[in-house]
Amino acid sequence: MTEGNFVDYVKLHIASGKGGRGSAHLHREKYIAKGGPDGGDGGRGGHVIIKANPNMWTLYHLKFKRHFRAGHGENGGSSRSTGADGEDVYIQVPLGTVIRETETQKIIKEITEPGQEYVVAEGGMGGRGNWHFKSSTNQTPRYAQPGIEGEEADITLELKILADVGLVGFPNAGKSTLLSVVTAAKPKIADYEFTTLKPNLGIVEYRDFQTFVMADIPGIIEGAAEGKGIGHRFLRHIERNSTLLFLIPADAPDITKQYEILLDELRRYNPELLDKERIIAISKSDMLDDELRSEMKKELDAKLPIPYLFISSVAQQGLQELKDKLWQMLTD
Incomplete structure (x- = not known):
């Protein structure tokens, strides 16, 4: 999936179908002059239904189609025949999609289970x-009764990535490089800030054919919680990750300080x-010799409140140990 194809926010206009009109037919036959009323009911208007599709990772398919209208119910007929229901419209979305009212931003529903369906606009009832x-x-x-009008609404779909492990770090901390090495994902990698503008997902293959999902999310900058930089677009994807992997480069001026800044952005x-x-992974650690690593370890043991590991994505150092630790955290 290219970065331009990742869409995590769309606004839609939806309308369900109107119910069909009931029939006022009176039964007539050759030898039955006054057979009485036999008008059938109108059919139900079509629903607009949001449906979870576990094979989707983005809302890109909704980028160019923003209006959805369900079919109207058919009118009732003679001999008490009921009109056909209007055709339902299904809007397929990836797991992790949040449905909001556009005007109030109130959350209507969160889609988190494969195959889950939610009727976001009910079709009008058919008239009797x-x-x-x-x-x-x-x-x-x-x-006879007329059919009831359908519902019309503006909704916003917002995707929060469903991943087991979320990579948290400043821009250019090496998150994309790590993801490209431990998974089959191919994120854009370059030596400048904000190479990653959209989340990248990858499947990490573990021992005995087991897997877990890792997401490389755009880098935090100070002030992200207030919407600075990429801001909330980045932070909302972290909400659904069960484990957070903080990635801090070995050449950072102060590793503990960087961790505290990242943590404070999440807290706010x-x-x-x-x-x-x-857990913290200290990336680019192939730059450290044994003596420097030993000194750094002493300092980090005294200051860091959570476990940490030294890794190098380029030199393939410490990656299996990192996967073992992440798997343990995910399965305990």
Whole structure:
């Protein structure tokens, strides 16, 4: 999937179908002059339904189609025949999609289970035919109900990536390189800030054919929680990751300080993010000799409150140990 094809936010206009009109037909046959009312009911209007598709990773397919309208119900007929229901419209979305009311931004539903369906706009009920209204005092009612109008609404679909491990770090920390080495993903990699503008997903192959999903998410900058830089577009994807992998380069001026800044951005955006399991990977550590690594280890042991590992994506160092640790965190 190329970066331009990743769409995680779309606004849609939806309309369900109107219910069909009930029939006011009176039964007539050659030898039955007054057969009485036999008008059938109108059909239900079509629903607009959001459906989870586990094979989708983006909302790109909705980028150029923003209006969805379900079919109208057909009118009732004679002999109490009910009109056909209007055709339902299905909008397929990836797992992790949040449905909001566009005007109020109120969350309507979150789509998280494969095959999950949610009727976001109900079709109008069909009107009842005249045979429903027959009574001892009114043997031949000549009226029937009209169908009920459908619903119309503006909704926003917002994708929050569903991944097991989310990569958290400043721009140019080596997240894309790590993802490209431990998974089959091919993110854009270059030596400048904000190479990754959209999340990249990859499947990490573990021992015994087991796998887990890792997401490389655009780098944090200070002020992301206030929407600075890529801001909220980045932070909302972290909400669904069960484990956070903080990636800090070995040549950072102060590793502990960088970790605290990253943590503070998450705290200010959503304090619940701090309840997730966390681990630090010190990337580009092939630049360190044994003596420097030993000194750094002493300092980090005293300062860092969570586990950490030295890795190098380019030199393929410490990657199996990192996968072992992540798997343990995901399965404990």
